[in-house]
Amino acid sequence: MLFKVLGPLEIQTDDGRVLPLQSSKMTQVIALLLMRRREIVSADALVEELWNQRPPRSASSTLQTYVYHARQMFQREGIAAASPGGREFILRRSPGYSILVDDDEVDAWIAESATGSATRALEEHEPATALASADAALKLWRGPALANVPAGMALNAHATHLAETRLHLMTLRVEALRQLGRHKVLIPELYSLVHAHPLNEYLYSQLIESLYRCGRRAEALKAYRQLRSILDMELGVEPAPEVQRLHLDVLNAGWG
Numbered sequence: 001m002l003f004k005v006l007g008p009l010e011i012q013t014d015d016g017r018v019l020p021l022q023s024s025k026m027t028q029v030i031a032l033l034l035m036r037r038r039e040i041v042s043a044d045a046l047v048e049e050l051w052n053q054r055p056p057r058s059a060s061s062t063l064q065t066y067v068y069h070a071r072q073m074f075q076r077e078g079i080a081a082a083s084p085g086g087r088e089f090i091l092r093r094s095p096g097y098s099i100l101v102d103d104d105e106v107d108a109w110i111a112e113s114a115t116g117s118a119t120r121a122l123e124e125h126e127p128a129t130a131l132a133s134a135d136a137a138l139k140l141w142r143g144p145a146l147a148n149v150p151a152g153m154a155l156n157a158h159a160t161h162l163a164e165t166r167l168h169l170m171t172l173r174v175e176a177l178r179q180l181g182r183h184k185v186l187i188p189e190l191y192s193l194v195h196a197h198p199l200n201e202y203l204y205s206q207l208i209e210s211l212y213r214c215g216r217r218a219e220a221l222k223a224y225r226q227l228r229s230i231l232d233m234e235l236g237v238e239p240a241p242e243v244q245r246l247h248l249d250v251l252n253a254g255w256g
Helices: 024-035 043-051 059-076 107-123 127-138 153-179 183-196 201-213 217-235 241-251
Strands: 002-004 010-012 090-093 096-099
Touching: 002 107, 024 043, 024 059, 024 096, 024 153, 043 059, 043 096, 043 153, 059 090, 107 127, 107 153, 127 153, 153 183, 153 201, 183 201, 201 217, 201 241, 217 241
Parallel strands: none
Antiparallel strands: 002 010, 090 096
């Protein structure tokens, strides 16, 4: 089984079939259990996620119905065997429910593991290994996390965390390419990244450095001016001291 949350939620069987997710509320339950897969998610937390602060009087029994439908979906597809010892994905555990899946059955946790590997590789001065790990993780994304799932406060928080994980992987990829001296490859990627994250000074600093190292000094200076203007307009602050020093190095042609 593979539970895909890095994009629209999909549940894929070992033989490549994708299970039909017909109920948005049932999908929401599965999604929250997946995001908190090592925990027992209380019935109250699930009710809060499903109906925010306006649960119906029948919320408890309706939640049980959604869980029942999820279990039936797995059994109907021949995944969760009804016989003793057969696998059951969603377990009733007081005061709520948990989902029984391994780390390598959820794409988000595969990506988290690869993020750790990329980080360690950079710490050990192995940029090629870091680049391979970051690229493998980034390929798992198919769009915004849980894009087809109605999200309450809890799922929104998890989706935000996954978006930050993706951005962190991108910065690891940038650092790996920088250490490998592949600045020409970096430039178009960094232009795209600073457009998507205009307040991210790290990404701008990498763009400025890569432009300069590729002999595009005027563009590097223009990128700095653009960052400074955005920060002033949006936050009323100057670029960080290290970015200002970078600007002076470019201005004075301070690198060899």
